[in-house]
Amino acid sequence: MKTHLTQSISRHALYLCVIMSKAHIHTYDICSLVMDKPASEDILVARFTDYLAAHPDIRFPHRHSFYHLAFFTGGRGSHTIDFERFPVAPGQLYFMVPGQVHSWFFEGRTEGYVVNMAAGFFNAFLQDAGYVERFPFFSGVSAEGVVTLPEEAQPGIVALFEEMLVEMDGTEAYSHDMLRLLMLEMFVKVSRETRNGDVPQEPPHNYVLLRNFRKLVEQHYMQLRLPKEYAALLYVTPNYLNAFCRHMLGKSAGEIIRDRVLLEAKRLLINVDISISTIAYQLSFADNSYFTKFFKKYEGVTPEEFRKSIS
CATH class of the missing domain: 1.10.10.60 (Homeodomain-like)
Structure with missing residues (x-):
């Protein structure tokens, strides 16, 4: 049986945290994991340690109604996506689409970044609503959503995440548009880094x-x-x-x-x-x-x- 815990997250919003049992997979919407942001937010970028501290129950199997991205820069453990288990290692990116079931187990302190992004986050920015789906890591296939970056490419991606964290404060004009630009830049760079240059590209x-x-x-x-x-x-x-x-x-x-x-x-x-x-x-x-x-x-x-x- 699920237990519902109502918790005040800021003077702006209330959200419902669900403590999960083994008998049920809970689906989180993006408003329930906003971390002191207004409930209307459709994007979250946070440090992984802060995210885990704020939401300890998300270690258990659950699914999201939004796109979810985790980038690990330190630590180890395992991450299971749709019943496929992957060993966690620095330099890994995990891209998940709405509906995928996942859970994780970490050994010691795990560092990195996490992004929660509403399905329509880019709709007001791009004419093509399905543009994000073109990236191979958003196929919804577990193995295709796990990317290991070459060591030399990792500092550039870390820098992009740090810029995103600054924009999450929303103190500058057009902060959401800048977040969209930084996110798209990261998607493109990750795609370029992981393409095999020896394999002919499909039309x-x-x-x-x-x-x-x-x-x-x-x-x-x-x-x-x-x-x-x-x-x-x-x-x-x-x-x-x-x-x-x-x-x-x-x-x-x-x-x-x-x-x-x-x-x-x-x-x-x-x-x-x-x-x-x-x-x-x-x-x-x-x-x-x-x-x-x-x-x-x-x-x-x-x-x-x-x-x-x-x-």
């Missing part, structure tokens, strides 16, 4: 098609399970879509759809208050038996066994 339309396919899967994976259904929405043939996905991601279109269904199943299974049959229904399986067979075929364990392993 731009390939990235557009991949992004559109992933967005369609995110929107319709509970109802549409066949590659031909997505191919029709993208105006390509099923064979082309499968070949394209194998070329870009090393997986068929069917595997990408299946992986998204499995991910949501695992997210739902964490909540022990939801029955297996209810999860099967939510994911549009004909019955509990079919869902169990599907899950065991691709995960190697039944839903019940998976649930016990993470409890």
